[in-house]
Amino acid sequence: MSLLHRTPRDLACIELVELVTDYLEGALPARRQRAIEHHLAQCDGCAAYVEQMRETRRMAGALRGEDVPDAAVDALLAAFRAQHANDA
Amino acid sequence: MALGAVAAWRPPARRCSVARTVATPVSVDPDAELLARLRSGDEHAFRMLVERYSATMLHVARLHVRDRQAAEEVVQETWLAVIRGLERFEERSTLKTWLFRILTNRAKTRGVSEARSVPFSSVAAADAAGDQPAVDAGRFQGPGDPYPNHWSAAPARWETLPDERLLSQETLRHIADAIERLPTAQRAVIRLRDVEGWDADEVCELLGLTGVNQRVLLHRARSKVRGALERYLGDEVMPV
Numbered sequence: 001m002s003l004l005h006r007t008p009r010d011l012a013c014i015e016l017v018e019l020v021t022d023y024l025e026g027a028l029p030a031r032r033q034r035a036i037e038h039h040l041a042q043c044d045g046c047a048a049y050v051e052q053m054r055e056t057r058r059m060a061g062a063l064r065g066e067d068v069p070d071a072a073v074d075a076l077l078a079a080f081r082a083q084h085a086n087d088a
Numbered sequence: 089m090a091l092g093a094v095a096a097w098r099p100p101a102r103r104c105s106v107a108r109t110v111a112t113p114v115s116v117d118p119d120a121e122l123l124a125r126l127r128s129g130d131e132h133a134f135r136m137l138v139e140r141y142s143a144t145m146l147h148v149a150r151l152h153v154r155d156r157q158a159a160e161e162v163v164q165e166t167w168l169a170v171i172r173g174l175e176r177f178e179e180r181s182t183l184k185t186w187l188f189r190i191l192t193n194r195a196k197t198r199g200v201s202e203a204r205s206v207p208f209s210s211v212a213a214a215d216a217a218g219d220q221p222a223v224d225a226g227r228f229q230g231p232g233d234p235y236p237n238h239w240s241a242a243p244a245r246w247e248t249l250p251d252e253r254l255l256s257q258e259t260l261r262h263i264a265d266a267i268e269r270l271p272t273a274q275r276a277v278i279r280l281r282d283v284e285g286w287d288a289d290e291v292c293e294l295l296g297l298t299g300v301n302q303r304v305l306l307h308r309a310r311s312k313v314r315g316a317l318e319r320y321l322g323d324e325v326m327p328v
Contacts, residue, residue, distance in 0.1 A: 061285060
């Protein structure tokens with residue numbers, strides 16, 4: 001397992017992990033973006049890291065918010081109904 | 089009230105910019121159809137709106153006021169203001185933007201009257217300041233190693249685990265706990281961006297953040313949640 005072939009020396013892994021969010025947001029200058037893609041194509045560790053950050057985002061998206069208590073919804077529905085009757 | 093995994097898979101949002109906010113035609117408002125139903129008095133539509141946004145509103149209100157009870161009151165007042173204002177709402181912004189502007193104005197006013205010691209803008213600046221490495225330096229080779237600053241312990245391939253594991257209740261509970269432990273502004277940003285699927289511009293506008301600070305906060309938040317997941321999933325996946 002030769003790291004030399006997998007990790008281009010112009011951008012170290014320790015630097016890349018700090019650029020991942022800017023990279024995923026498309027916020028980097030084109031040259032920097034290309035340098036990262038070049039690094040990722042050759043570095044399995046960083047490729048796995050970026051994938052973990054993508055997965056983190058996807059998994060967070062599966063969280064559910066807290067439910068609104070029924071009593072609160074009922075009170076708001078009553079207010080909504082009253083306002084509509086008033087407007088009509 | 090999370091928008092679910094689909095929202096999180098959208099292409100990366102562009103940088104925050106005023107230009108884009110202005111250029112966004114209101115016709116793309118995802119709530120446009122809902123708005124028409126609300127104006128016709130459709131109670132089911134109103135219930136959907138309340139269920140879609142209340143949890144997020146509570147989190148956002150909490151950024152500006154002293155405690156949860158005050159935040160709940162602000163959310164309730166906001167809904168009542170929305171009910172009264174629906175007829176007059178001019179659709180110069182999306183329904184969501186309008187709703188959260190009312191909420192933020194009310195929460196900030198209340199925060200000022202409570203003389204809350206630290207305004208959110210200061211909290212956000214502090215959470216984005218300083219240096220916090222995304223990954224522990226011990227994961228990389230040191231100066232005496234063959235390839236300094238490259239991985240010594242490479243991350244694992246989570247995609248080898250099935251979704252039943254990655255999206256299990258237990259895993260999701262770990263993610264929720266990790267988010268809960270984040271500093272306030274980092275927590276606020278990752279909730280809106282990754283849990284609720286808002287885009288960067290919307291978050292910048294709502295929280296009064298610059299594009300750069302929004303990304304710094306998101307980066308720190310995601311990096312920490314990733315780290316928590318790595319510790320939790322650790323033994324189950326092989327490193328690359």
